[in-house]
Amino acid sequence: MSSSTDITLDQRAEKLRDALGARIVFAGDPDYDAVRMPWNVAVDQRPFAVVTPESAEEVVAVVRAVTAAGLRMAPQSTGHAAPGLAEAGLSDTVLVRLARLRGVTVQPESRTAIVLGGSHWNDVLAAAAPHGLTALHGSAGDVSVAGYSLSGGVSFYSRAHGLGINAVRAVQIVTADGALIRASADENADLFWAVRGGSGAFGIIVSLEIDLLPYADVFAGMLLWDASFTAAVSRAWATWTASAPESVTSTLRVLHLPPLPELPPFLSGRSVVVVDGAVLESDERATELLHSLRELRPEIDTFSRIPADALVHVHMDPPQPTPAVTRHRMLRALPEDAVAAFVAASKDPGLFIAELRHVGGAAARPVPGGGAVSAVAGEYIAHSVAAAPVPEAIPGALAAATAYVDAFEPWTGDALALTFLDGGMDRAPGFGASLDRLREQKAQWDPRNVFAAANPV
Numbered sequence: 001m002s003s004s005t006d007i008t009l010d011q012r013a014e015k016l017r018d019a020l021g022a023r024i025v026f027a028g029d030p031d032y033d034a035v036r037m038p039w040n041v042a043v044d045q046r047p048f049a050v051v052t053p054e055s056a057e058e059v060v061a062v063v064r065a066v067t068a069a070g071l072r073m074a075p076q077s078t079g080h081a082a083p084g085l086a087e088a089g090l091s092d093t094v095l096v097r098l099a100r101l102r103g104v105t106v107q108p109e110s111r112t113a114i115v116l117g118g119s120h121w122n123d124v125l126a127a128a129a130p131h132g133l134t135a136l137h138g139s140a141g142d143v144s145v146a147g148y149s150l151s152g153g154v155s156f157y158s159r160a161h162g163l164g165i166n167a168v169r170a171v172q173i174v175t176a177d178g179a180l181i182r183a184s185a186d187e188n189a190d191l192f193w194a195v196r197g198g199s200g201a202f203g204i205i206v207s208l209e210i211d212l213l214p215y216a217d218v219f220a221g222m223l224l225w226d227a228s229f230t231a232a233v234s235r236a237w238a239t240w241t242a243s244a245p246e247s248v249t250s251t252l253r254v255l256h257l258p259p260l261p262e263l264p265p266f267l268s269g270r271s272v273v274v275v276d277g278a279v280l281e282s283d284e285r286a287t288e289l290l291h292s293l294r295e296l297r298p299e300i301d302t303f304s305r306i307p308a309d310a311l312v313h314v315h316m317d318p319p320q321p322t323p324a325v326t327r328h329r330m331l332r333a334l335p336e337d338a339v340a341a342f343v344a345a346s347k348d349p350g351l352f353i354a355e356l357r358h359v360g361g362a363a364a365r366p367v368p369g370g371g372a373v374s375a376v377a378g379e380y381i382a383h384s385v386a387a388a389p390v391p392e393a394i395p396g397a398l399a400a401a402t403a404y405v406d407a408f409e410p411w412t413g414d415a416l417a418l419t420f421l422d423g424g425m426d427r428a429p430g431f432g433a434s435l436d437r438l439r440e441q442k443a444q445w446d447p448r449n450v451f452a453a454a455n456p457v
C-alpha cells in the first residue's frame with residue numbers, strides 16, 4: 001500500500017479515470033449504487049470505486065491503474081462473502097467485480113474445465129452435463145467457482161471426493177505487479193500452494209482449470225417432516241451418519257420458514273426438519289441405506305436418481321440476493337448430548353436455518369501436494385443462518401446465530417471452514433498450520449498488501 005500522502009483521494013480518482021475511462025464508477029456516479037451491491041444485501045459495502053472488467057487484459061489494466069494510483073483493490077465475483085470483505089474497510093479500495101468475466105470450456109477427454117474467474121457453479125454444471133460430467137460444487141449454483149474453490153468448498157460429493165479446492169489444477173492470476181501468470185504444480189508452485197486457501201488475497205483469478213467428476217446422474221434428494229419430529233429425526237440421522245459410508249454426504253436442518261407468498265402454502269410460515277444429500281451408490285444400495293430414515297415416514301421424500309446438474313437445487317438455497325448473517329463451528333463428533341443440544345438450539349424462531357452438515361471422510365483428509373488448505377478437520381459443521389432484512393435486525397440475528405453454535409461448545413474442534421466464515425469471526429483457524437507460510441508468501445507476492453479479501457491472511 002502506498003505511503004504517499006501528498007496525493008489526495010480526488011487526484012487518485014482522476015488518475016483512475018484517466019487510465020480506465022468510463023469503466024470505473026465512483027461514489028456519486030449514477031451507477032454506483034447498482035454496481036456496488038453484493039449478493040448478501042445485508043452488507044452496505046461502499047468501496048472507493050467499482051470496476052467491472054470483461055477480459056483478462058482489462059483485469060491487468062485495472063490492477064496496474066489501481067496500484068499506480070496508490071489504492072487497494074478487492075476481487076469480488078458475487079458478494080456471497082461480502083461481510084468479511086466489508087470488515088477491511090473499503091474507503092480506499094476499488095472493488096473489482098468479476099460479474100462479466102464468465103464462461104466455461106469443458107475438455108471431456110481430460111475431464112477438466114477451464115472456468116473464467118467470475119463464473120458461477122451453474123455455468124459449469126450447464127457446460128459439463130452434456131458430457132455426462134459434473135463438478136464438486138456446493139449447495140448454491142450462484143456462488144462463484146473461484147470464491148468457493150479457493151477457500152475450500154464443501155460439497156455433497158465431499159465425503160467421497162474431498163473439498164473442491166483439491167480439484168483446482170491451475171489458475172491464471174493477475175498479481176500485484178500487474179503480471180498475468182499461470183500458477184500450477186509446475187509453474188509458480190509457491191503461489192499455487194498459497195492461492196489454494198489464500199484466494200483473493202494473492203491476486204485476481206481470471207481463470208481456473210478444474211477437474212470434473214464422472215457422474216451424469218446421482219441418487220439424491222430430501223426428506224421433510226414437521227419440526228415436531230425434530231428429536232426423533234435428529235437421533236436417527238446422528239446414528240445413520242455415524243456409520244454411513246463415505247459415499248453418503250448429507251445435512252440435517254431445521255428451517256423456520258417465513259410466511260412468504262413465493263413459498264408453497266404447505267411450507268409458508270412453517271418450521272420443518274429436513275435431511276438432504278447425495279448417495280453415490282446404485283439405486284438398490286441407496287434405497288437400502290436410506291431405509292432407517294424413511295421408516296420415520298417423512299411428509300415429503302424426493303430421494304431418487306436425478307440428473308447430476310439438478311443436485312444443486314436439492315438444498316433449496318435462496319436463488320435471489322439475501323440479507324443474512326451466519327456462524328459456524330467444526331464439531332469433532334455428534335454424541336447423544338450434542339444431538340439434544342441441536343434439538344434445543346434449533347427451536348429458536350430467530351434462526352432461519354439451524355444446520356448440521358456431515359463432513360469427515362475425504363473432506364477431512366489432507367491431500368499430499370495440496371495447497372495451504374486441502375481438508376477441513378472435523379466430522380460435522382454446525383452452521384446457522386439468521387435473516388437480517390434491515391440493518392437494525394443485524395444484532396438480534398447475530399445473537400441468534402451465535403447462540404446456536406455456542407450450544408455445541410463441548411464438541412467444538414479448533415478448525416473452522418474458510419468458506420463458512422462470516423464477518424466478525426477470527427480467520428486464523430480457517431488457515432490452520434498454513435498461516436505463517438501464507439503470510440510469508442503474501443509478503444513475497446503482494447508486499448504492499450494491495451489485495452483486500454474476505455479472508456485476509
Ligand SMILES: Cc1cc2nc3c(=O)[nH]c(=O)nc-3n(C[C@H](O)[C@H](O)[C@H](O)COP(=O)(O)OP(=O)(O)OC[C@H]3O[C@@H](n4cnc5c(N)ncnc54)[C@H](O)[C@@H]3O)c2cc1C
Pocket residue numbers: 075076077078079080081082085098117118137138139140142143144145146147148151152153154155199200201203204205206317318419420452453454455
Ligand atoms: C446461500 C449460500 C450457500 C453456500 N453454500 C456453500 C456450500 O455448499 N459449500 C461451501 O463450501 N460454501 C458455501 N457457501 C459459502 C461460499 O462458498 C463462500 O461464501 C464463497 O467464498 C463465495 O464465493 P463468491 O466468489 O461467490 O463470493 P464473493 O463474496 O464474491 O467472493 C469471496 C472471496 O473470494 C475471493 N474471490 C472471488 N472471486 C475471485 C476471483 N475471481 N479472483 C480472486 N479472488 C476471488 C475474494 O477473496 C472474495 O473476497 C455458501 C454461501 C451462501 C451465501
